[in-house]
Amino acid sequence: MYSLNYHRASSVADAVKQQKKGEDAKYVSGGMTLIPAMKSRLAAPSDLVDLAHITEMKGIKVSGKTVTIGGATTHAEVATDAKLKAVCPALSYLASHIGDPHVRHKGTIGGSIANNDPAADYPAAMLALGATIITNKREVPADKFFTGLFETALKDGEIVTGVSFTAPAKAGYEKFRNPASRYAIVGVFVAKGKDGVRVAVTGAGDDGVFRAKGMEAALAKSFDPAALDGLAIPASSLMSDMHASAEYRSSLVTVMAKRAVAKANG
Template sequence: MYDFNYHRPRDLADAVRLRSAAEDGVFLAGGMTLIPTLRLRLASPSDVIDISGVDGLSDLEASAESVRVGALVRHATVAVSADVKKRIPALAALADGISDAQVRNRGTLGGSIANNDPAADYPAAILALGATVMTNKREIAADDYFTGLFDTALEADEIVTAARFPVAEAAAYAKFPNPASRYALVGVFVARIGGAVRVAVTGAGDQGVFRAPEMEKALAGNFAPDALNSVTVAADGLNSDLHAGAEYRAHLIGVMAKRAVAACA
């Protein structure tokens, strides 16, 4: 790991100012992706701005309408939260399935969705539930937030402060984890909200998380696993790598989607 200047601001304004003043700054939350990345010298920022001490980013609030997860809330916290389990149990289950216990003890919602790893779990929940990503500057709709591999609508001086997930009538996440890393080889999050059905796929797309409109249409007519029998998932635009080929991933999307729908029952 190359050396860098380390900062630990106490508020958002300071964090943004430090990032703006840095030649090549990055924000650090739990560090479960960034630190390994730095260690592999895949990145060599001039400044690391540790936002873990910033006030106001660690709250978890739930109501009958929505669950608001602060950017610094750890996966382990979401996984066991009675409020999240009551309002959106699929979200708690998703958090409980991220990596391993030690990573869940450090990794944060904000870090996950700001990084937008194509095999991360949280992006599927954001997109399928139609969550709102809240930043220090604005609110961004899920459909406008993810813009490609490790890419988001976030600007350089923008920090995720929270995500607001609407409470679904039914929702479930089914994942086929890579057995070593537990990243999603394929993960499918299915949600029924206000009569509409949204399906988001992670782990598979060569541009990261994406919605599956044909599945959504089929499920809107009949919210049952069998409704997906008529949907063919093409391998076009899916990743092939040492873990799985595009055709295998295409097959898994169908299987995981059915499992998720079945789990909604």
């Protein structure tokens, strides 16, 4: 590891101040994406500004159907929060299947969303739930936040301080996991709310997380796994790698979507 400067931010304002001081400073929370990138020399920041101890960015609030989750809230906290489980068990289930216990107790929802790893779980949930991504400067609809592989609408110095969404009437998440990393080779989050049905896919798209509009239309007519019979995402829009071909991922999307709907229906 090369030398760098470490700053433990005490507040969002302090984090922004420290980031501006560095020549090439990066924010870090759980470090589940950034630290491996640094180890492989894909990233070499001059400074790390630690967000993990900022109290104002922690916690889960549930008011009726409105859910707000702080950006520094860990996956383990999302997985075990009783109030969240009561209104959106699908998101708690998703969080409980991220990585291993170490990852779940260190990784944060804000960090996952900000990095937008193409195989991360939360981006699919945010898209399917129609969530709003809250930063220290503005609020961005999830549909406009995720812009490509490892790319988001975040500007320099901007921090994901939290997310908010209205809990859907029904939701489900299923993924086909890489047996080693537990990242999603394909993951599908399905949600049915007052604004209709939304289906989001992670792990498969050649440009990152995306909504499956054809599946949404089919499920809007009949929210049942059978409604997806014969439907498939074109392989031409999906990625191929050492873990799965685009054709295999196409098949998996349909299978995971059916399982997610079945889970949403209980």
